[in-house]
Amino acid sequence: MPKQRKVGNLLALAVLSALVQRPMHPYEIATALRSWGKDQDMEFKWGSFYTVIRNMDKHDMIEAVESVREGRRPERTVYRITDAGRAELVDWARELVSTPMPEQPRFRAGLSVLAALHPDEATELLRQRLDLLDDAIRQDRATLDGHLREVPRLFLVESEYDLALRAAEAAWLRTLLAELTAGTYPGLDSWRAYHETGDVPAELTELAERTGRPEHDTD
Template sequence: MSGRRKVGNLLALAVLSALVQRPMHPYEIATTLRGWGKDHDMGIKWGSFYTVVRNLERHGLIAAVESVRAGRRPERTVYRITDAGRAELVDWTRELVSTPVAEQSRFRAGLSVLAVLHPEEATALLRRRLALLEEEVGAERAALAEHLRTLPRLFLVESEYDMAIREAEVAWVRALLAELGSGSYPGLAEWRAFHETGVLPAEPDGPGERSGSAP
């Protein structure tokens, strides 16, 4: 689990994935990761890059092999991945692929307080979101098809995942909008009445209460 990782920042995983290709100096590692789009895949914060590299070396996951100088540029240390680093890279990847972890979503946060909006406004905003999602999915589908012309599918599997998640969200938002539009959404009348009269709907109690609600 990530709690036992000697260096738990996902940027460390990215650095190890670069060095497994060949030894590199930090600037080359960063350039490679940007070229691969790893800053998008892992939400990399570049301000901690050199700290992560130092921590990887301190824990024996990478090792300095030489220092090089090009022209008047400062001397750069070239690093290689160690056997311990390779083992960490493989084990970490196994964990990430096999073990689901709850991840925070801004959309979920908004949905959790959707009741503060009038149903008509919520519907209009969801329609706006749906239009943007459909546009994004179309662009992602075209980009993926283009990339598949030159790259093996294995190196685009994360893009397939992103598109699948977006398509699932599109389907869910469409279904929610259909319920709101037809008036079949449970509690819609009470939701509307709350905004029009200020009267709060009755709160559930007993076994039917949502788990995790305040006592």
């Protein structure tokens, strides 16, 4: 179980990963994170950026080292990571790498209500998704191969992970589509009959009633 962190926003993790390189002021940090694509690696809200910076300073993960002014621009505070911040970065990374946590991608949500679609339409839409996925896989593989010629593999491991996930999804989709196309998917006839007649199959009604009944209700 993940521990309750003083600053649990993943943006804080990204900030620590930036400041471990060198001291920076907040604008430099944000620019670096965007240029490195960190907003693609983890979900965070830029609107809370300065709040996160203040909270990290409050909890001694980072500390101000100087204030600088460039031309007519407002004065900016330069921060550096503290020993506590480095320890937090390492501990947080250990947790994220070692401990699986439930994640809820949008595709999973769509699959959970797949029965709302006619099986023929569902098959066509899944095939469309697979085509788009295959295109993305080809592009991602080409991009990764290009980057590997310039960037150490260690700094592209998250891109390898993304590619592996997409490849696994594509393989699963091919298996599912093969069953739907061949008519061997379990319950396909009932699924089709529901959309063509409007009548909910008796076995689905019984299942809904059984699973929706409170555990203490034995009547």
